[in-house]
Amino acid sequence: MRRLGLTALSLVLAALVWLPCLHLVYGRDPDASFSAERVTPRARALAARHLALWSDPDARAREVARMRATNAEWDFMGRTFLVLALANMAAHDPPGSPERARALAAIDAIVEETLRLEEERGHQHFLMPYGRYGGWKADGRSVFVDGEVALMLGARRLVEERADWRPLLAERAERIVRALEGGPVLSGESYPDECWTFCNAAALAALRVHDALDRTDHGDLARRWLETARARLVEPTTGLLVSRYAWDGRVMEGPEGSSIWMVAHCLALVDEPFARDQYERARRELAIPALGFGLAREWPRSLPGHADVDSGPIVPGLEASAGSSGLAFLGASTFGDRAWLRGLQASLDLAGFPVEDGEGLRYAASNQVGDAVLLYAMVQGPLWAKVREALR
């Protein structure tokens, strides 16, 4: 009996010593990865793997097929986040430098292929199957696709003008405006009778990018959207924007981690104080600090939900979500939350299974879209700064 007691005491003491120290093993300085002032070597290593993928058609086809087998949206969002990341990186590199030329060439290849696929296979090619079943309340176009295509076109032009893309961006912006203005709550559908704050916030950010580039002014629409969202789309207990709602504004799903971090990031171009307030509320509701590690829940504690394709796998007990934790990097990076970035990064290094080799860096437990989000979080800053500067 005494032996058992000594063993238990040893185990408890050892756990008390080791567990609080564990994060020190993984506690990388966030400034070594995340910076709006420079492209860190870690970001370059992560980008190298993506660039290699885009210069190897077979490898890319395999990766795209792997993602589309689970979710066609990932194929599309992987493109958007990678383009946004590369544009931010190119904005750092001096004109004429090989790094900038390589990033711009990759952006052009990604956007041109995306437009070609949309043209050849239809506007719904990047949607999940239920996007093709009909039942759209408006014209059958998805603000998810139009918004992110517009963001990609605009991001490229913010770094270096492509005059031939000017009408393409204007056309997408016009479609976004038509979708938003035509909706009872100033929101466009992403899927039939289904609006997402994620997609509408991205579309609004695209309009602000368009304003910055082409001297248009969608400020009034953005203000009205925010007024409507505050009145109709805020969940009362948390004060967070809901994630999914019908075209008429009927709420279908409350706040979600896999939406709110990106929403806050995009709305930072529309109304910075509101976006920051959403970020801080999300941080309070969704962040899981544990022994120096950081994770994010998919749903606020008071509003539980069920795992789905957006949340990714949920860690039992902790209720941490892969989707929310991945996008939390973008929120923390946008609002300069270094303390949480440190915790999130410790978790990523512990459970993301980084693989570093001659081709660069990737996370074995992630996929192309996950790594692209992470890369974007590492380098974001210059593009949004350019837009704010132009709109001042």
Add this chain to the structure above:
Amino acid sequence: MKKTWNGLAISAAAIVVVYLLLHALGGREATAVLSGAAPLDARGALGVLYAGAHLALVALAPILALAAALRAGLERLVAADSASSVASRDASSSG
């Protein structure tokens, strides 16, 4: 006295061995299943096992190793304490 700390040390070593074995079988690459981008087939199961073994390696094995060292130290202390008690009892009974 039986060395109880041996069991703790062996458990820590077993975790290391299992982890290395799963690593050699390609477990790290198979963790793609955690992102939902790979099916939960035999390879996916390998990825899940590898992730579990990795967490055990970084969180549990050091605790077991530390506990083994602590347990060994405590055993020595207890043994020394018992020896001195016996010696003082012997001394008082002979006196």
